[in-house]
Amino acid sequence: MAVNDADQSNKSHRTRQSGAKKDKKKLKKKKKQDDSEDDQKQQQNPKAFAFSSSNKAKKLQSRAVEKEQRRLHVPIIDRSYGEPAPFVVVVQGPPQVGKSLLIKSLIKHYTKQNLPEVRGPITIVSGKQRRLQFVECPNDVNGMIDAAKFADLALLLVDRGYGFEMETFEFLNILQVHGFPKVMGVLTHLDQFKDAKKLRKTKQRLKHRFWTEIYDGAKLFYLSGLINGKYVKREVHNLARFISVMKFQPLSWRTSHPYVLVDRFEDITPSEKVHENKKCDRKVTLYGYLRGCNLKKGHKVHIAGVGDYSLPGISALPDPCPLPSAAKKKGLRDKEKLFYAPMSGLGDLMYDKDAVYININDHLVQFS
């Protein structure tokens, strides 16, 4: 039978209501929709690099904070090799507060030797791996500025009778300029308090004043008075112990610049030249431990309070106060050297550029 194409009426397409074909179609449709949404998003370009999920944002944020903290806590590497130079303990305070007496008491504790007077840096061995150099800070601003540059630990002496004085605040401000070293407070003249309650109150007040100046919990020691003209042994022992185990952080400026704390100097200008002209140019040799980094011949150096000079020469000398282990290794002496204070006139070995001097006590010398 012939059928006219135009007359033919087809059943309209019935979309599948169930079965595999229906699922396939559904998936296809969904995919198409997603793609068009993505296209739309790309076209809109929501803020470039911004997060779209809050979880991701939280993770990113905490990671950034962690990274920053890690950067802040990177240990500063002490690049010095060999034995570390002695740590410098600067004893600072207003006049007559007891600076010399404290240094003498500490030296007595560490070395069992009596120091007649405090002049220049005094080097001692305080432990197997540690040497300390005690310096009394002068009572003028220039002296304080110099001391602030080389101090690894500053002992701030405070007379309880007067409380904190100008000198202490001045010194604290100066310390801030040059990189803050460790700071400890020491209260003296506490024996002048007769009333125990008043003493306790004053201690509290001064402690809180000290904390507001430095930081909450800064260490403050008390020296309760004198026994036979010396501080109480137990208190000095505690203070010495604290200094011996203290951790010193290398300050970044200092580790990148060479500096020397001179513990002895010698004028080597020929005497005829000085006789001829008292104001002639002098040649002076300076002795001390080199800190920071290496120093070279010809370097320009600044001598505090004097001026700028260039170094005509530099030479390494044997350590006048070696650590016990090093002294033993070299097999020079059985007795460990514990003490070196050339300007105060103590110490039994003295190294010069071209000679070594040995001090022998008079009672040990026998003449025949």
Ligand SMILES: Nc1nc2c(ncn2[C@@H]2O[C@H](COP(=O)(O)OP(=O)(O)OP(=O)(O)O)[C@@H](O)[C@H]2O)c(=O)[nH]1
């Ligand atoms: N009663 C009492 N006297 C003390 C105390 N501390 C120090 N002195 C005395 O204070 C005087 C001064 O002590 P020094 O050690 O010479 O003080 P200084 O700070 O070195 O003094 P200058 O170098 O002149 O600034 C000495 O006679 C000490 O005996 C203390 O806690 N109680």
